[in-house]
Amino acid sequence: MAGAEGFVEADNAEAIIIRIEHKSRKIESLLKQGKPIEALKTALEGAPPKTQDERCKSANWIVVHRALMAIKDVDFMFSSLDPEYYDILMKYVHLII
Known part of the structure; x- marks a missing residue:
């Protein structure tokens, strides 16, 4: 459940990690x-x-x-990326610069 600031609470982190692991296999x-x-x-x-x-952020990166x-x-x-994918990718790029 989202906290007051709109962030995912720690108890949902495990569910996010599981989704990322599934995505990784795909x-x-x-x-x-x-x-x-x-x-x-x-x-x-x-x-x-x-x-x-940080585990969620790191795992998805x-x-x-x-x-x-x-x-x-x-x-x-x-040229293959839709604008929504491009925007998400640019957010990752800005995080590592």
């Missing part, structure tokens, strides 16, 4: 099939809601990073 499958753009889209879908739990590193053609990646 991404690995897509990468093995040679579908890195689909893997990236999957990684960006359902990004964890606002949470202060690892999933996004794994998909990004498999992409060889960055221009094609950007």
